[in-house]
Amino acid sequence: xxxxxxxxxxxxxxxxxxxxxxxxxxxxxxxxxxxxxxxxxxxxxxxxxxxxxxxxxxxxxxxxxxxxxxxxxxxxxxxxxxxxxxxxxxxxxxxxxxxxxxxxxxxxxxxxxxxxxxxxxxxxxxxxxxxxxxxxxxxxxxxxxxxxxxxxxxxxxxxxxxxxxxxxxxxxxxxxxxxxxxxxxxxxxxxxxxxxxxxxxxxxxxxxxxxxxxxxxxxxxxxxxxxxxxxxxxxxxxxxxxxxxxxxxxxxxxxxxxxxxxxxxxxxxxxxxxxxxxxxxxxxxxxxxxxxxxxxxxxxxxxxxxxxxxxxxxxxxxxxxxxxxxxxx
Numbered sequence: 001x002x003x004x005x006x007x008x009x010x011x012x013x014x015x016x017x018x019x020x021x022x023x024x025x026x027x028x029x030x031x032x033x034x035x036x037x038x039x040x041x042x043x044x045x046x047x048x049x050x051x052x053x054x055x056x057x058x059x060x061x062x063x064x065x066x067x068x069x070x071x072x073x074x075x076x077x078x079x080x081x082x083x084x085x086x087x088x089x090x091x092x093x094x095x096x097x098x099x100x101x102x103x104x105x106x107x108x109x110x111x112x113x114x115x116x117x118x119x120x121x122x123x124x125x126x127x128x129x130x131x132x133x134x135x136x137x138x139x140x141x142x143x144x145x146x147x148x149x150x151x152x153x154x155x156x157x158x159x160x161x162x163x164x165x166x167x168x169x170x171x172x173x174x175x176x177x178x179x180x181x182x183x184x185x186x187x188x189x190x191x192x193x194x195x196x197x198x199x200x201x202x203x204x205x206x207x208x209x210x211x212x213x214x215x216x217x218x219x220x221x222x223x224x225x226x227x228x229x230x231x232x233x234x235x236x237x238x239x240x241x242x243x244x245x246x247x248x249x250x251x252x253x254x255x256x257x258x259x260x261x262x263x264x265x266x267x268x269x270x271x272x273x274x275x276x277x278x279x280x281x282x283x284x285x286x287x288x289x290x291x292x293x294x295x296x297x298x299x300x301x302x303x304x305x306x307x308x309x310x311x312x313x314x315x316x317x318x319x320x321x322x323x324x325x326x327x328x329x
Contacts, residue, residue, distance in 0.1 A: 025146035026098035026122075032078060032112070034276035035128050036101040039138065041071060042154060042279050042312045043147045049095045050077035058238065059267060059275040066269040066315050089119060097121055101141060105129040105194060129194050131201045131281060135159040138279070157311055158282050161304075165202070165289055168297050174205035175292040178231035178256070185241045185251075186226070187218040195274045198281040199235060202288035203297075207231045223250060230255050233292060234262045237274065263291050268325045269313070283308040287326065301326070 028049045031037035037051050051074050056062040062072060077091045092100070104127040106112060116123055124144050127133050135155040142151020179196055181187040189195040191206035195217050200206065207229040213219060234256040236242040242264040245251045256262055265284070266272045272284030286304055289297040302322050310316050323329045 026144070028095065028097045029099045029101065029145050030078065030092060030095070030097040031101045032116075033101075033103040033106050035103050035278045036126060036141075038270055038276065038278040038280070039126075039128070039141055040101065040145075041067075043138075043142055043145060043150055045071050047145055047147075048074060049097055050075045052076065052078040060270045061268040063269055065321070066309070066313055066317070089115060092121075093119055099124060099144060101126055101144075103128055129197060129277065131162065131197060131285065134279065134282065135162070154279075154312060157307075158279075161282060161286065164299075165285060165297075168299070169203045169289060169293060172203055172293055172296050174203055175233055176207050176229075176231050177204045177233040177235055177292070178207050178226065178229060179235050179237065180241045180245065181218055181237040182220075183240055183244070185236070185244050186221055186223060188221060189217045190219060193217055194277055197277060198273045198285050199288055202285040203292045204233070204288065227253060232256060232259075232261065235273070235288070235291075236262060236264045237271075238267075239264065261291075264327050266326050279312060282312075 027047060029040055029047045030049055030052075031040045032052055034053055037048070037053070040048050045068055048071070054076060055067075055072050055074065064072065075095075077095055078089075098121075100116060100121055100123045102109070102113060102116070102123050102125045104125050109125075113123070113125070124141065126137050126141055128137050135158045138155045138158060139148075139151045142148050142154070177199060179188050179199060181189070188208050189206070190210040190212045191200075191208060193212055196204075196206050208219070208221065210219060232255060234245065234254070236245060242262070245257065245262055251257050265274070266287065270276075270278055270280045272280045272287060283305060286297075286299060286301065290299065290301050302319065305322050305325070306317060317325065320329070
């Protein structure tokens with residue numbers, strides 16, 4: 001009888017401990033913005049309950065070769081907060097997340113946070129704009145979702161690569177670049193915009209100095225203004241712009257085009273630079289540094305891409321696939 005009672009007490013204790021672990025370690029997590037969604041994918045995609053935007057969109061090449069099929073099939077359960085669209089709280093509540101990640105640089109952050117308070121779901125606000133903040137932010141989220149060991153590995157790699165890049169570029173002259181966006185390449189970003197954070201970090205100087213006129217960016221300029229800037233390098237944000245630059249004879253007057261220094265941002269499986277500014281910037285700044293300072297930044301880029309993809313995405317691209325990703329074939 002005593003033996004049965006002991007077994008029963010042990011059973012109750014195990015249930016209590018299991019409930020405590022489940023309560024303390026979130027098993028269902030929602031990233032309320034694209035940067036947070038992507039970071040969750042890198043840390044543990046199994047804990048994702050959905051996305052807040054279409055996994056495949058115009059700013060990326062979300063290929064099944066490099067992403068889990070389960071991720072690509074996740075439901076869109078909350079819209080990205082902006083001036084014209086609110087957050088679908090009812091949709092989020094339906095999936096009962098244990099934790100919601102909020103990007104600190106989210107537009108309308110205060111309004112969004114106030115809305116989420118109504119749900120009584122725990123939230124974590126994460127700084128993820130500044131490149132130097134990424135290692136600590138990765139760790140912050142990893143610990144919050146019970147993935148500390150994984151987070152330490154990603155944060156350590158990130159910290160090491162940032163330190164290497166800084167040492168390599170120390171004392172170099174910034175390269176004057178133009179960031180070409182939109183359909184015609186005449187949309188761009190101000191020099192201190194979050195959208196060019198990675199380009200500046202990698203040793204670049206944005207030719208377009210201005211005060212951002214709206215939350216979205218995509219500042220319009222004239223071609224005459226661009227001719228006056230005459231940048232050393234042009235970074236094309238999407239394929240449409242890249243084709244426009246090479247097909248429109250007007251662009252041939254620019255130094256960057258004459259010198260064949262026009263580069264298309266890789267976007268497999270997510271954009272390496274921007275829209276959104278995610279953990280992909282870790283490899284993105286190395287690619288940019290190689291474009292801006294080929295004579296100084298002598299890293300084996302292909303080898304580094306392979307390491308990054310294996311660590312962050314759990315895939316091992318072939319040499320041919322790496323060439324295709326960065327536009328070398």
